[in-house]
Amino acid sequence: MHQTPPADTIVAIATAPGAGGVGMLRLSGPRARDIAQAVGVRTMQPRHAHYARFRDAHGEVIDDGIALWFPAPNSFTGEEVVELQGHGSPVVLQQLVARCIALGARQARPGEFSERAFLNGKLDLAQAEAIADLIAASDTRAARAARRSLDGVFSRRVDEVAEQLVVLRIHVEAAIDFADEPLDTLGGAQVRSGLGQALGALRQLRDDAERGRKLRDGLHAVLVGPPNAGKSSLLNALAGSERAIVTDIAGTTRDTLRETIRIDGLELTLVDTAGLREGGDAIEREGMRRAHVEMQRTDLAIIVLDARDPQAGHAAVADAIVEVPQQLWIHNKSDLLETLPPPVDPNVVHVSAATGLGLERLHARLRELASGGAGDSVDGEFSARARHVEAIVLAIGHAERADAELAHEHLELAAEELRLAHEALGGITGRMSADDLLGRIFSSFCIGK
Ligand code: GDP
Ligand code: ZN
Incomplete structure (x- = not known):
């Protein structure tokens, strides 16, 4: 059922861009070994490290390092693979790639090594995707x-x-x-x-x-609520920065702002939206339109209300949140309340973005939601x-x-x-x-x- 794998030989730098102690270049395809030999690798035994001096077309040394040969089909791609390790200099590695191309290799497209591994039946598609997800x-x-x-x-x-x-x-x-x-x-x-x-x-x-x-993607949450309830302040408090603009003029958060935070190793993307309310000027309406787009693809709506009058905001957000799978209600500005009501519903959390009151409890609740109710790492848990x-x-x-x-x-x-x-x-x-x-x-x- 697999398609015929391509017959050409591809080359690419496999180590991360930039300078490093060691850099690695990977060749895959029927001519991988010939090309490596033409670059200066003399002896090659399968899966043995061989020291070599890599040379340009005039015999001048580009770099020295290690060559490794993985004969087909026992290689990552299932093809002839040679890895050349040199110093992690982008200039040197680029010269080596150019030399391999001059000798008949082709610059690999992104993901092409994994694609060949798939085409040769070494990996299935979900496994190939897992490589990218692991990286x-x-x-x-x-x-x-x-x-x-x-x-x-x-x-x-x-x-x-x-x-x-x-x-x-x-x-x-x-x-x-x-x-x-x-x-x-x-x-x-x-x-x-x-x-x-x-x-x-x-x-x-x-x-x-x-x-x-x-x-893999982390939990995606959108902050919604009436203007001035403290959405931007809460985003800042959770992210520990001053990214969102906070003012007391209703409707200042005109665009959507996003911030990725990590709670106990779980990634949470928070999107701050323009206050949901009718009317407003053109920019504000654009902000609201984007807020609605965000709502359609989010996992969680965090509804921020003013603790002194939470009912006031309900109507404004009701329409926006109906399609969102999960909801968490925040009564912010709890520092301004005479007394704090006892926590009853886990989906209603009293906090103060200004004083930090209740943020611990909010963190714990977000963590529960981000792990999909599964708590800590589950046996057999896989990425998808x-x-x-x-x-x-x-x-x-x-x-x-x-x-x-x-x-x-x-x-x-x-x-x-x-x-x-x-x-x-x-x-x-x-x-x-x-x-x-x-x-x-x-x-x-x-x-x-
Ligand atoms: P947003 O429009 O919902 O994003 O609200 P902002 O975050 O811009 O906050 C509106 C105003 O409420 C600002 O003056 C904030 O300083 C203030 N504010 C936000 N959170 C709290 C809080 O927990 N307690 C108090 N006392 N003021 C707050
Ligand atoms: Zn705001």
Whole structure:
């Protein structure tokens, strides 16, 4: 099912841009070894470090270092791979790349090494994506989760459900061939209970993948509330900086401001919005429009109200927050209250952005929300992307329709829905996926990976 891998040899600097103690250049493709030899590497034994002097076209030494040869197919890409390690000088590494290109290699596109690993069946798509997620991980927990996805933890879960769907398809397709018999005499009850189990597994997978997505992307929260309630002040208090402009003139936060904070290793993106209210000038209206856009894609609405009169703000935010999955109500300016009401509802927190009162409790609550209610790192937790969650949701929809069709003994329609559910899952690992999807995924990688 994999496409034929390309026949050319690619080259790129694999270490991070900038100066460093050591820099590494990676060659992959049928001519990797020839090119390395032409650069000056004399002897090469598989997976042995060899000292070499790397030379330009006139035999002048560019740098000296180590060469490593990984013969196909036992390499990262599954092709002939040679790694050249020299000093981490961007100028030297660039000269080496130029030399390899002059000798017939081609500059690799971003993500092209991982793409080749995928095309050669070394990794599936979710694993290849996990490489990028591991490299970009912002904390230990996200890195650990990406590492598990790279090891195939997520892919195996997907494959297991896909396998269940295949078995069901086979049963239904077989029943179609015995069209005279009712499904029940052909094990229809088993098919339906099998489908029920597959649906259960799919829903569990969706929840786990969603948690993995939050680990990767962090929790996205939007601060909303009437003007002057203290949204910008609260953002500053949480971020510990003075980024948002705070004034007592209602409607000063005209644009949206975002700040990424980390609570116990969990990333939280906070977006401050213009106060939600009607009217205002053109700039303010633009700010409100952006606020509404933010609301459509956020995980959490943090509604900031004035503790002295919380009811006053309710009406203004009610419309905006209906579609947001989770809500946290903040009664700010609690320092101005005579007495502090006892905490009853965990989703209502009294704070003061000015004095810091209640911020500890708010942190704890945000942390709970950011970890998706899962608390500390969970065994088997894996990283996932929005694309994966969408594919699982799609598969669930088709599986549910398959179930409905089976209930009406519409076997052809049920078989088709099962096929579509299976196909949706196949897109996650790339075992059934279109070229344009591959292009989109790998182009977001960095060069040399
Ligand atoms: P926003 O329009 O919701 O972003 O509100 P701002 O953060 O700009 O704050 C509006 C005004 O309320 C400013 O004068 C702040 O200093 C004040 N303010 C914000 N939070 C508190 C608080 O917790 N206590 C008190 N006493 N004043 C606050
Ligand atoms: Zn503001």
